[in-house]
Amino acid sequence: xxxxxxxxxxxxxxxxxxxxxxxxxxxxxxxxxxxxxxxxxxxxxxxxxxxxxxxxxxxxxxxxxxxxxxxxxxxxxxxxxxxxxxxxxxxxxxxxxxxxxxxxxxxxxxxxxxxxxxxxxxxxxxxxxxxxxxxxxxxxxxxxxxxxxxxxxxxxxxxxxxxxxxxxxxxxxxxxxxxxxxxxxxxxxxxxxxxxxxxxxxxxxxxxxxxxxxxxxxxxxxxxxxxxxxxxxxxxxxxxxxxxxxxxxxxxxxxxxxxxxxxxxxxxxxxxxxxxxxxxxxxxxxxxxxxxxxxxxxxxxxxxxxxxxxxxxxxxxxxxxxxxxxxxxxxxxxxxxxxxxxxxxxxxxxxxxxxxxxxxxxxxxxx
Amino acid sequence: xxxxxxxxxxxxxxxxxxxxxxxxxxxxxxxxxxxxxxxxxxxxxxxxxxxxxxxxxxxxxxxxxxxxxxxxxxxxxxxxxxxxxxxxxxxxxxxxxxxxxxxxxxxxxxxxxxxxxxxxxxxxxxxxxxxxxxxxxxxxxxxxxxxxxxxxxxxxxxxxxxxxxxxxxxxxxxxxxxxxxxxxxxxxxxxxxxxxxxxxxxxxxxxxxxxxxxxxxxxxxxxxxxxxxxxxxxxxxxxxxxxxxxxxxxxxxxxxxxxxxxxxxxxxxxxxxxxxxxxxxxxxxxxxxxxxxxxxxxxxxxxxxxxxxxxxxxxxxxxxxxxxxxxxxxxxxxxxxxxxxxxxxxxxxxxxxxxxxxxxxxxxxxxxxxxxxxxxxxxxxxxxxxxxxxxxxxxxxxxxxxxxxxxxxxxxxxxxxxxxxxxxxxxxxxxxxxxxxxxxxxxxxxxxxxxxxxxxxxxxx
Numbered sequence: 001x002x003x004x005x006x007x008x009x010x011x012x013x014x015x016x017x018x019x020x021x022x023x024x025x026x027x028x029x030x031x032x033x034x035x036x037x038x039x040x041x042x043x044x045x046x047x048x049x050x051x052x053x054x055x056x057x058x059x060x061x062x063x064x065x066x067x068x069x070x071x072x073x074x075x076x077x078x079x080x081x082x083x084x085x086x087x088x089x090x091x092x093x094x095x096x097x098x099x100x101x102x103x104x105x106x107x108x109x110x111x112x113x114x115x116x117x118x119x120x121x122x123x124x125x126x127x128x129x130x131x132x133x134x135x136x137x138x139x140x141x142x143x144x145x146x147x148x149x150x151x152x153x154x155x156x157x158x159x160x161x162x163x164x165x166x167x168x169x170x171x172x173x174x175x176x177x178x179x180x181x182x183x184x185x186x187x188x189x190x191x192x193x194x195x196x197x198x199x200x201x202x203x204x205x206x207x208x209x210x211x212x213x214x215x216x217x218x219x220x221x222x223x224x225x226x227x228x229x230x231x232x233x234x235x236x237x238x239x240x241x242x243x244x245x246x247x248x249x250x251x252x253x254x255x256x257x258x259x260x261x262x263x264x265x266x267x268x269x270x271x272x273x274x275x276x277x278x279x280x281x282x283x284x285x286x287x288x289x290x291x292x293x294x295x296x297x298x299x300x301x302x303x304x305x306x307x308x309x310x311x312x313x314x315x316x317x318x319x320x321x322x323x324x325x326x327x328x329x330x331x332x333x334x335x336x337x338x339x340x341x342x343x344x345x346x347x348x349x350x351x352x353x354x355x356x357x358x359x360x361x362x363x364x365x366x367x
Numbered sequence: 368x369x370x371x372x373x374x375x376x377x378x379x380x381x382x383x384x385x386x387x388x389x390x391x392x393x394x395x396x397x398x399x400x401x402x403x404x405x406x407x408x409x410x411x412x413x414x415x416x417x418x419x420x421x422x423x424x425x426x427x428x429x430x431x432x433x434x435x436x437x438x439x440x441x442x443x444x445x446x447x448x449x450x451x452x453x454x455x456x457x458x459x460x461x462x463x464x465x466x467x468x469x470x471x472x473x474x475x476x477x478x479x480x481x482x483x484x485x486x487x488x489x490x491x492x493x494x495x496x497x498x499x500x501x502x503x504x505x506x507x508x509x510x511x512x513x514x515x516x517x518x519x520x521x522x523x524x525x526x527x528x529x530x531x532x533x534x535x536x537x538x539x540x541x542x543x544x545x546x547x548x549x550x551x552x553x554x555x556x557x558x559x560x561x562x563x564x565x566x567x568x569x570x571x572x573x574x575x576x577x578x579x580x581x582x583x584x585x586x587x588x589x590x591x592x593x594x595x596x597x598x599x600x601x602x603x604x605x606x607x608x609x610x611x612x613x614x615x616x617x618x619x620x621x622x623x624x625x626x627x628x629x630x631x632x633x634x635x636x637x638x639x640x641x642x643x644x645x646x647x648x649x650x651x652x653x654x655x656x657x658x659x660x661x662x663x664x665x666x667x668x669x670x671x672x673x674x675x676x677x678x679x680x681x682x683x684x685x686x687x688x689x690x691x692x693x694x695x696x697x698x699x700x701x702x703x704x705x706x707x708x709x710x711x712x713x714x715x716x717x718x719x720x721x722x723x724x725x726x727x728x729x730x731x732x733x734x735x736x737x738x739x740x741x742x743x744x745x746x747x748x749x750x751x752x753x754x755x756x757x758x759x760x761x762x763x764x765x766x767x768x769x770x771x772x773x774x775x776x777x778x779x780x781x782x783x784x785x786x787x788x789x790x791x792x793x794x795x796x797x798x799x800x801x802x803x804x805x806x807x808x809x810x811x812x813x814x815x816x817x818x819x820x821x822x823x824x825x826x827x828x
Contacts, residue, residue, distance in 0.1 A: 001761060022755040023696055023703050027400045028440040032480075032503040041412070041459065042392060043439070049395030056394050066389040086703065087696040 002059060009058030013100035016093060021058060023088045024051045030080040030090070035300045036073050036307070039317045044070040047080040047090045054097045063101075068108050071097055073314060075307045076190055077266040077300035094305075098192030110310040111191050118198070122182040123153040131181055134160035139168065145176025147240075148211045150202075150225065152218035153183050154338035159357070162338065166217050166237055166359045169366070172251070173244055175215060178205040185228070186220040191306040199228050206232060215240045217359070219267035219337035220304065226272065236268055238336050238358055242277035245284060253365050258331040259287040260361065263322070263344065264298035265337035278336050278358055285365040292325035299325060301335075303343035319347035332356050371408060374429055378411055378453070381421045385459070386411035396436065396454045401706055403444025403790045405823075407434070407454040414459050416534065416542065416573040423571065424540035426453060426819055434821045435567040437478065437509030440501040442706045443789025445513060445566045449823035455571060457508050463487050464574070470548060472531060473579055477508025477572045493579045496523035499785070500689040508572050513787040514564030518685070519646075521743030522614040523580065525785065527563040534574035535562060538815040548576055561810070566787055567821040569814045583648035586614070587676040588684065589661045590644050591669045592637035596620045596738055599641045600718035602668045603742055606645070607715065609664045611657055615646035616743025617688060622698075623739040623750070627687045629697050634687050635680055637671045643742065644684065691739055695752045702752040704737075707791065708768030711747045711775040712784030718742060720778055725749055728770045732763040746784040773798075793826035 001022070009016060030047035031037055043049035044066075053070050057063070076091040084090070101107065107115075117126050134156065135141070149170050155163040167177070182202060185195025206214070206229065213233040216222040226234045241248060262282060268274040275295045282288045293299045302308065302318025322344065326333060332354040335341055344355045368376075371388070378386045387393070388409050397406045408431070413419045426433045432452025439446050448454050461478035468491050475484060481502045485494050498517035499505055505515070511533070516525035532546035545558035562569055593599040599618055606613065619627065620641045627634055636642060647657035654676075662672055675681060695704045713721045722738060725747065729736040737750030749771060753760035772782045772795050782788070782795040797804045804826065811818075811827055822828060 001755060001758070003756075003758065019701065019756060023700075025400055025704060025706065026398045026439075028438050028501065028504050029690075031438055032482075042387070042410075043395035043456075044392050046395075048439075052395050052398060053391050056391075061394075062390070064390055066391045070391055070395070085690040085694045087694070087700065 005059035008060035012104060013058055013096055015099045016054070016058060016096035017089075018058070020088055021051065021055060021093055023086050024048065024084070024090075025086050026052070027085060029083060029085055033079045033083050035077060035079070035302065035318045035321065036075060036314065038321055039314060040073065045073055047074075050074060050094060051088070051090060054093055057097060057100070063106055071101070072108060072111070072191070072310055073307060074305050075266070075300045075302060075318070076305035078270045079266070079297070079300065082270055082296055095190065095192065102192035107192065108310060111306070114187055114191060114306065114309060115193050118183050118188055122198075123157060124183060124187050125153060125157045127157045129157065131156045132177065134163045135167070135177070136164065139171055141171070142174065142176045144210050145174060146211060147175045147213040147215060148178055148206075148209055149175050150178065150184070150214050150216045150221055151181060152216065152221040152338065154342070155217050156181075159338050159341070162217070162357050162359055165363045169241070169248075169359070169362065170215060173247060176209060176211070178202070178209055180205055184221040184224045186224040187306065189224060190220075190304065195224070203229070218339065219265035220339060223267040223271055236274050236277065236336060238278040238281055239274060241362065242280045245281065248362070248366070249284070251366060253284060253362070256286045256365055259289055259329060260332045260334045260356070261289050261291050261326055261330045262294075263291060263301065263333055263335040263340055264295055265335060265340045266298070266300050266304060268336060269298055270296055278334070281358060281362065282334060285361055289327045289330050291327065301340040301343040303339040308339070308343060315343060316347045319343040320349075323347060323349070326353070332361070334358050334361055370429070374425065374431060375409060377425050378409060378422065381418050381425075382411050382413060385414070396439070396456070397447065399439045399441040399444060399446050401442050401444040401447070401789065401791045403447045403449060405444075405447045405449035406451060407448040408451050410454045410456060412456045412459045416536065419455065419536045419571050419573050420540045420542060422453065422455065423536050423538060427539045427817065430817055430819060432819050432822050433571070435508070435512065435571050437506030437512075438480070438501070438504045440505045441509065441513060441789060442709065442786040443783065443791040445787050445789035445821070445824060446509070447790065449790050452819070458506060460573065466491060468493060471550065471579055472548060472576055474574065474576050475507050476574060477506060477511070479507045481505050481507060481510065488579060489582070492582050494582050495529065495577055495579055496520070497526045497529065502689065507575060507577070511563055511572055511575055512566050514785070516741070516744075516785040518615045518617055518688070518741055521616050521741060522612055527560055529578045530559045530563050530575060531578055532576035533559055533562050533572050535570035535572055537570045538817065538820050546576070550578065564787070566789060566824050568811055568824055568827065569820060583614070585651045585654045585676070586646055586648045586681060587654045587658045587674065588644055588646050588681055589658050590637055590642055590673040590675075591665050592640040592642045592671045593668060594640055594670055596641040596722050597719045598668055599643050600722045600742065602643065602665055603718060604716055605668070606661060606664055609660060611647070611660050611664065613645045613657070613661070613743060614648040615644065616741065617644045618642070618739055618742035618747075619644065619688070619691070620738040622735060622737040623691055626694050626698050626737065627691055630690065630694050631683065631687050634683055635673060635675060636684070637673055640670045644688070691750075695737060695750060699752075701754050703755045704750055704752045705755070705764055707764060708751065708771040709749050710783045710786040711749065711771060711780060713745050713747070713775060713778060713780035715745050717778050717780065718745060718747070721747055721775065721780065724774045724778070725771065728767050728774065732767045734763055734767055744784070745780070788825050790823050793824060796826035
């Protein structure tokens with residue numbers, strides 16, 4: 001242990017918890033769970049390898065470009081943290097290292113592009129459209145509401161139909177919208193940037209709307225809002241709707257003669273223990289057959305941590321492995337996060353099995 | 368072009384893009400779960416015996432060191448390239464080549480993960496018994512190279528009892544087989560056993576023929592707590608003397624029990640002292656009878672006795688037990704388990720003496736030890752945990768480890784019961800082995816005259 005060398009890290013990687021960095025005992029238990037390692041095979045694509053690299057950087061080792069292919073390929077899915085016998089929290093370490101590198105100006109072109117895009121457009125999709133362009137004129141949005149729906153970038157721009165379906169249901173339950181929502185900042189935070197601008201903007205919006213509760217349709221947004229706005233109640237769409245299940249039933253929620261499986265998004269499930277609410281809703285509608293690895297042991301779709309954008313082939317390959325967990329005899333794979341929806345759809349080789357957002361399932365049951 | 372670039376190019380011709388020499392990839396292979404560190408010059412993944420042979424020819428030509436590596440879960444630095452050179456990551460040679468139930472054997476490549484082998488054998492009703500705590504990750508090749516064992520070895524024996532044949536690439540690239548598919552042989556030196564536990568210092572294992580066993584019909588756990596771990600230690604001899612042969616016999620001192628309960632508060636364990644988990648297996652009648660006999664024998668010593676045959680419960684207990692080594696941070700986040708002086712072995716009757724010594728040594732340094740392990744075969748794992756940011760703690764830890772190793776030797780034990788010597792315990796081997804160390808050295812020199820196979824291990828240069 002070279003304590004002198006650690007001074008470098010204390011100065012340049014202030015977000016890294018030094019005790020956590022040296023808590024890892026390199027036992028290699030993470031080899032059996034890391035979804036990136038399962039595809040990559042090199043230790044540099046495994047949690048243990050990333051921590052060894054992180055220690056080297058922390059102790060002032062010379063930077064080389066190859067480091068990105070290790071540090072930036074972590075999806076921050078957190079399965080290693082849940083299974084680490086030493087109790088280390090590798091996703092936080094990875095994010096701390098990414099932040100230190102970015103602050104030193106060391107980043108990939110992809111990281112730079114994402115940062116610039118979010119900064120300029122307020123979303124990750126480089127869209128100049130109005131954020132609520134999915135909203136139809138027949139819907140009356142309450143001017144003030146205790147509960148607002150935070151749509152997120154992906155549903156605002158890529159899956160507008162999901163945003164509309166979600167809000168049509170939420171609107172009937174008295175939920176409002178922010179006047180001028182912007183990106184929650186999660187894509188920036190995951191890859192090493194600050195998101196103060198986005199957080200401040202949304203804070204003003206929450207204050208203006210007078211909201212106390214925020215209903216979120218994306219696992220990444222949920223995690224970020226939950227951590228940045230402890231004064232607010234943050235609920236996932238499935239949490240909110242499962243609390244209102246009787247009202248949905250009164251609105252005509254009916255049984256469907258199908259069997260589905262459920263993919264737990266990492267940031268909802270492992271990070272925030274949201275396991276039961278989506279299952280409660282699904283079981284009200286149809287039959288549920290669990291995936292092979294489920295709940296806390298659920299495997300990542302490969303989309304998170306900037307991996308989908310930065311390492312698309314790897315990301316899709318991870319999603320393909322996740323498909324191997326699907327049980328036989330199901331009609332659809334349901335999930336609750338648009339990034340998971342996207343990655344699972346892009347990697348789906350079976351056209352007979354649909355990938356649905358849980359809201360698609362609810363809407364079908366309400367028709 | 369420099370020598371290293373030239374070697375890289377030649378290696379690349381053999382394995383294509385499965386070789387790397389950039390600093391970040393190399394540093395990922397500079398460690399295992401021990402405190403030993405060493406940076407390789409190249410890391411590569413062979414996928415066939417032919418590739419391994421060609422690689423060894425290059426290594427032999429350039430006098431470059433070669434360290435074979437499985438999952439890198441070792442606790443003595445066995446797979447750490449302390450003198451640089453090539454790290455051969457064998458994990459892509461991971462095929463189960465043959466399951467031959469009629470002949471009671473499997474043929475596997477070295478990179479097969481232990482748990483995958485047993486999953487493959489399960490439908491046939493068979494298993495490969497050696498079961499180290501790292502079973503979900505460790506490779507069969509690594510197990511053989513370390514003569515690994517685990518919780519059930521008290522009844523089933525260690526890896527050495529299961530190796531029928533090894534296909535090995537020697538230091539000069541030639542291939543040899545150490546045995547055959549026969550269940551036994553009486554034909555000259557037992558070279559299979561020579562290679563078991565040789566930690567990659569004699570050759571590179573590229574294929575293994577292993578004996579397998581039928582999965583027992585039933586299992587039952589008898590968990591017994593004792594007023595002290597020394598009394599727990601004494602109870603083991605009593606059990607064997609009574610004619611009971613448990614399939615596992617694991618000690619968990621009070622600190623280890625606290626750690627396990629912190630990991631999973633719902634795990635059923637006696638909470639009132641130092642615990643030994645006895646497992647018995649076999650037919651239902653045999654299991655019931657052995658469990659009754661255990662209870663009867665241990666009642667005079669025990670504080671409490673719990674019995675379970677619920678499969679889920681037993682699975683939970685063993686899963687928690689397999690992680691106890693590193694889990695101490697969950698008890699106190701400022702402390703980290705460091706693996707030094709952790710793998711002592713003594714004759715069964717001397718267990719109480721060794722346990723007493725562990726407490727004496729750690730007390731002297733002001734360290735709180737965690738004692739656990741396969742006490743049924745004389746193994747005592749000592750968990751020592753420190754604040755890794757405190758140099759004083761490191762000094763205490765290293766002094767304690769040294770004293771524990773010497774104490775084990777002094778009472779006729781071993782510095783490593785199952786984790787291996789590697790670079791971490793090399794300096795004790797000569798003291799422990801006496802003149803047989805010189806015989807080992809002669810064997811090493813005969814099979815690896817240039818000393819390129821995993822140098823710096825087993826106390827060799």
